Amino acid sequence: MERMEEYIIMEETAALVPKYDEYGRLGTIVYELYNTYNVERSPKEIMQQSCRYYGSTYEGKVHAAKHILGIRQMVPVSVCEALQLYFFPTCSPDSDRCIWIAQSHIKTIQRYEKKKTKVILKNKQELIVDMQKGTLEGKMYKTAMLIFTLQQRMMNNY
Template sequence: MKRYYEIVEDTQALEPFYNEYGQLCTIVHETNATYIVEKSPLKIVEHSCTYYGCGYEGRLEAAKLILGLKQMVPICVCTSLRLYMIPTCSPESDKCFWLALRHIHGIERYKQKQAKVILSKGSSLILDVHRDTLEARRAKATLLFFTLETRCGIYKIIEQKFPLWRFF
């Protein structure tokens, strides 16, 4: 059991669950480990955004503007580490899983209105979300990733030519 957790490159998914005291906690799925954290998935995403240098609200507002969405918006937790998280429903819901874009290897139909998400190293999660809905959210997260990579790529070229350009 951990009190704090930052999303890292190995983070595959944040799964909500209630502990024996009725507290909303998170099962963190990583490529080679699983942890229980005493914070909700949303609190972990918010904390991770701040940890990497930008508040959750700012990241949320930027993603909304870039994608033209109003709800269930994917979040770029850290641009330089390419950490993009996708909520499966409203982030405020106690049923919201957060999936790491880089670790989604496939999404299959499971039962009616359910999907099986295939993650890195062959692990999988069964979610109460329609496959097509998850695929659409994955596409939006990919668009956010592409847009931010393109924009930040311009700064990389300038930085290579003029290493101190930001200080003037």
């Protein structure tokens, strides 16, 4: 697995999974369609840097999603509307256990053990998430609502 200092989210990015390195520093395993990278930044840092790269701030994206969806916490983030890069967190983004998943790369989800869910990505990679299937489905629904609302607003302006 290739190591990288920094990473910008793109269309191929499927998930950002937190992982501590041998020195106790929080980094990220980035799952793409065809590659996997070990990045020296935390998932939240990658989200923040990617939002800036595409011309906004992470905080602005979170604030907008809260306003659009009428929810207060763990909102999905539209990293870049033009490229349709929408990710949702599996728990508080401030937690070192938070995984960010791209809605567009999910093939299926399945119950797994008691309070866990298996996320099967379109490239057949599997992620085990510490969350019940119904909760994950709710996050997917909120992400879909954010996508739909933003797309409707963009179409209504043309």
